[in-house]
Amino acid sequence: MLLSFAALAPNAHAQSTPPVFGFDDVSALARALAGKPHEPASPAKALPATLQALNYDQTRDIRFRPAQARWRxxxxxxxxxxxxxxxxxxAPVTVEEIGPRQVVPVPYRSQLxxxxxxxxxxxAWGDIGFAGWRAHYAVNRPDYKDEVIAFLGASYFRxxxxxQxxxxxxxxxxxxxVGGRGEEFPxxxxxxxxxPGPRDTALTAYALLDSPRVTGAxxxxxxxxxxxxxDVRMRLxxxxxxxxLGIAPLTSMFVSGENQPHPEDYRPEVHDSDGLQVALATPDGQPGEWLWRPLRRPNSVQVNAFQATRLHGFGLMQRDRQFASYEDPEARYERRPSVWVEPLGQWGPGRVELVxxxxxDETHDNIVAYWVPQAMPAVGQPVDFAYRLHWEAEKTHLxxxxxxxxxxxxRGWAPLPEGETQYVVDFTGAALDGLPASARVEAVASVGAGGxxxxxxxxxxEPGGAWRMTLRVRRTHPTQxxxxxxxxxxxGDALTETWTTQLPTP
Structure with a gap:
């Protein structure tokens, strides 16, 4: 049932009065919800059987009528x-609009x-709710409002x-x-x-999160x-x-790339992201080491963690922006955004985890990255995080x-002996571009146990306009x-980020 929170504001007429609804109100709901047993969503009670039976294509054939857009x-x-x-x-979600004087439900109507x-x-369905919502704004040209963000399914949004x-x-x-009693999806x-106001360039929304073990505002x-x-503010x-707890989780897809070509696909690369980028900070907040981890599609689940006393940021990035790298005029992978997570405030020690x-195939998201705080909060005690997501393309955090x-x-022209692997990595950037070919640049590499x-x-x-590093390594353990x-x-000066990978197992 939808509830109105207009009564929370004693007077909405004056500019100095508090808003009719805000983050603290959602937080109060989340706190109260955490004190009760979890009630799973039961679509069978609310959703007509004919809707439950629809397949993917049939569901996609139900389209919102743009002329019915709210605020148009x-x-x-x-x-x-x-x-x-x-x-x-x-599983339905409910949506309410926060106006200047009251909060009003947005009812489902089949005419939409x-x-x-x-x-x-x-x-005969009545108000069954929505699967999700999306916002439109004139981001590409002034006479057309493009879809700029969508919330659909569990806690996913794009x-x-x-x-882009x-x-x-x-x-x-x-x-x-990873670990625990098994993954759950709040x-x-x-x-x-x-x-929004008539001149607003930003849109604010609030959400209530629920799962068997966690609630959140x-x-x-x-x-x-x-x-x-x-900008995301959350209280759990x-x-x-x-x-x-995976904070600021990102979910992406990687099927093939320069480091893992697909022998049967005419497209050179197929991915929404080609690497994990992590920027560390020193304990006093100064810039620290930058890490780059090219993504792979493994044969079995692969989990890696990158420890940080203090995090400057992390993200799943799409660095390759050339159409010729993908040759897919429909998917246009070169237009897929990178997403950089910028912590707002101090997150403390923890780790970036890559799964x-x-x-x-490319219809399955198989890459997950998130921040795990070193200490888990106690049951019932609130924990807050804030961060900024940058959905970026050409102007990326590098x-x-x-x-x-x-x-x-x-390999190149000559076969590699059994157990050996060769990597060829091209680097570019401000510290390299002006160097002459005669500059004494060295590759500094280290291999962990088992190699x-x-x-x-x-x-x-010279032909590629970059500095090339080649590494040849050999396994000393068959499966480690x-x-x-x-x-x-x-x-004594590092010219690049630290490139890092894990040798593929045979």
Missing amino acids: NEALPFELMFFHLGGYHQ FDFGRNRLQPQ AVGKG QYGLSARGLAVDT RFTRFWVQR YRFDIRPGVTTTV FLRQPVAT QLPAP PPAGWARQTRLG ELLEQHAFRN PVELRAFLRRG
């Missing part, structure tokens, strides 16, 4: 549209949707900036993705969206642009202990000196995971 008739800078329940999306070729009888196309997703929270069950400040930013309450999963432009794996470094070279790759780290150095 008032010519406000943002518009809201909604997703219909059915198929894979059977075009049901396409589906033979359905929506007149955003785009100017000229949807790719990876963010999530509200990851719970026990849901955003209720949303409140602030009605969220605030999203969405600013579309060349880079679209989403544990119902039960958990092994890991890579096997996947049969290391200030040099970075890996591409990573290739494999042996055989060769390391660095030289100017082997970590490899390397960077370019001139004298």
